[in-house]
Amino acid sequence: MFNRMKLSVAALALMAGSALAQDSVTVGLVLEPPNLDPTSGAAAAIREVTQINIFEGLTRFGPDGSIHPLLAKSWDVEEDGKVWVFHLNDGVKFHDGTTMDAEDVKFSLERATAEGSTNAQKQLFANIETVEVVDPLTVKITMKAPTGNFDFNMAWGDAVIMGPESVAGNATNPVGTGAFKFVKWTQGDSIELAANPDYWGEKPALARATFKIISDPTAAFNAMMTGEVDYFPNFPAPETLAQFEGNPEFQVLQGSTEGETILAMNNRQAPLDNVKVRQAIAHAVNRQEVIDGAMFGYGTPIGTHFAPHHPDYVDLTGLSAHDPEKTKALLAEAGVENLKLRLALPPPTYARRGGEIIAAQLRAVGVETEISNLEWAQWLEQVFRGKDFDLTIISHVEPMDINIYARPDYYFQYGKPEFVALIDELAVTVDPDKRSDLTKAAQEMIAQDYVNVYLFQLAKAGVAKAGLKGLWENWPAPIDDLTAMSWE
Template identity: 40%
Template sequence: MIKLSFAPSARLARRLSLSAALSAGLVMTAMTPAEAAKTTLNLGMSVEPTGLDPTIAAPVAIGQVIWQNVFEGLVTIDQAGKIQPQLAKSWEISPDGLTYTFKLQTGVKFHDGEAFDAASAKFSLDRARGADSVNPQKRFFASIASIDTPDAETLVLHLSAPTGSLIYWLGWPASVMVAPKTAADDKTTPVGTGPFKFASWAKGDKVELARNADYWNKDAAAKLDKVTFRFIADPQAQAAALKSGDLDAFPEFAAPELMSSFDGDARLVTRIGNTELKVVAGMNTAKKPFDDKRVRQALMMAIDRKTVIDGAWSGLGTPIGSHYTPNDPGYQDMTGVLPYDVEKAKALLAEAGYPNGFTFTIKSPQMAYAPRSAQVMQAMFAEIGVTMNIEPTEFPAKWVQDIMKDRNFDMTIVAHAEPLDIDIYARDPYYFNYKNPAFNALMKKVQETADPAAQSAIYGEAQKILAEDVPALYLFVMPKLGVWDKKLKGLWENEPIPSNVLSGVSWDE
């Protein structure tokens, strides 16, 4: 446990001294510990991470604690979703797209004192792409054929094929730089280069981070001395902790139906932002009747997305018509491609040979949005003569086994959290069992260019294909529901990548 001082800041001390000088004889009251403690933050999360190393496991809760706080990457994704330099201060891409040369920051040290340089960067990437890698995004590094380190400040990646998304992928939590001597222990005691150091983890309760006084980037140094992540699963308990002041912030509040309970609270504010959480009802397109595009289109046209959002998430969410969010480059609103139209849906079913509908089962994980969405969809499908049975499915273990591994399902519903993951429909295998050569060609083409404008145009074409083919029923993007103290500054309202980036967070004095 690291003990932290609660002494007034230097700026506050100067202000007190000035006041004393100007107001001789004025009796000043001592600050209470609570008033002096505004360099600490108690932040709530619904889910406790299973470990603290995002390079060996995928759950978003890992990144929400340590990404950009403890660990950093060669590049980073800012709150506008843009790529920014980080441990790499610049880079050049060869005209053929096969060589990436990075110039690294100098004078950077890991929290254990080990130097960050080209050798440790090579170690991190080799660990992520190697034969024994368990990195959840190992595919990001698949095109890296070899890595050179001409000097301590230069890292050269040689690719086997152009990979236009590589720089973006290097900004993900799975791509952070790790220290060679301590990487094996990062799951429980993470060591990075970030503005905060890992302090302690009380399993089942909290993770504590402490300010890194030796942080290399003085312009982005932490303003907080201590951050405590507290894990509270129950939404009623989350709300109670916020209202009592036990928590200062809950950047991803779990219960939209309780958001209005904070109305009129003198201390707290609520914020509704964007995320990458795309709620979709994926179909097994290798099974009848879902192998018929007309059936999939009919189901899509039977759904009134606004009613789904009202029933599943208290009206808080953004309707989508493809596997893409308004945060993403080249986003196009595709909700009008197959709009809500019961009569046209019935006609499409009849044309496909199902004039009296059919019966199927949706496997619904236990997260609140899934059964709520499924119940609304169930009523809507009944309007076109389709019977949908709802089978609760434990997540993640049973869901992963049934859907991702065995493909033993008709339809499922889940929120896809990965940013810019439209390429999942080109992966083989993937649970939709979707095969479209034209779509696959676009996903290949987007990697053959590093030009953002060209990539955006390609992504636009890809969105249109999915909107018309509907391998999944595209429902809505879940919002980022934030509740925090009005005096807190710098928390991200939107979430272009799973994050609680805290280096810019401070308290108003």
């Protein structure tokens, strides 16, 4: 009798545990965010955790990249894009109980444009002239010049709305308006969120979510197989995907991202300030070998900083086709011998594996590399902020971000005046056909200047348990959206 009772209790406990699992999810995260404030850092991992889940913007990206209302329920575009009027949802509160209204929108946008702003994407706000509070639920934004895509700009993680009462602590204790509240950050291990019981919009199906930080590919595979992790949106071990594809306990989601993966070059660091040297390095690289060796075939070759799935994409891969003999000739023309370059690699698999392959390709044409493997915080400090590097490999996952090449102080330090003028014109152009022409011209200019070596568009290969629904197949922005997730 006692044994049967013990078994019954154990069975009930197991059933209870299974029931609990149905309102929680553990999401695998390859990189740990340096902080949790998407308006104060460039790391995509910040947005993966916080965007849409904790923090919300006036608008948001959908899974297909389309723009949807969020804190703004609607907006009017006046004077051919010179004036944008946003109408806010009523009854929205921050997680600390304070009201979100037009004053917070004004505060957030003016903070982003202020002198000394640490926002990584200041160009999103550069055309704002004034932000006016019409009433608590209406904001009027006047531009310096007409802007055709301001609703797109406002969907970025860098444009989320914050309250002045909590903004100072958002790096470690984020307070937003989203469907999930921050609970705990165990450095090096995990970030825990809980559903916001006072959420203004549709309540999420999940009660809890944990982002588990696992960068090692083998550990990621084991975590999925053992059930430690329910979902890896961007699985770091593509070589093992075949083992999941035939298993009914899992689902494999293959899609595209906005991640242009590049071998970035420091354009102001000799001899890389010479376009012939940059071109030589570009011709030394065999893209397909990198895709096959580092990504096991997952990835689309690119020849410029633009997503191939976009209708305005120009295929410029031929400009930098693999041609070792041309590399040697260009180096000779540039008078460069015994070239040795520093190759700084951040933690992602594509960078570490790709770096070894590219180092071998460069060695084959007489260019030696000194590889340094950096942790994410080191990479941000040394490469991104300090510009102390020759070469690095990184995926730029922000959508439509070719305008970063117009920033002379950006880490690869291009900022050609003619390109800046082109992007300035694009920013104020409303006509779709003219915008398309300017976008194509921008792609061609940076490809012909060999600013960087354009490797491949990062594929999104995710793995999840079979019963988890509401997952993004594609990744139009680095967002792990918890709000639509549910269990069958």
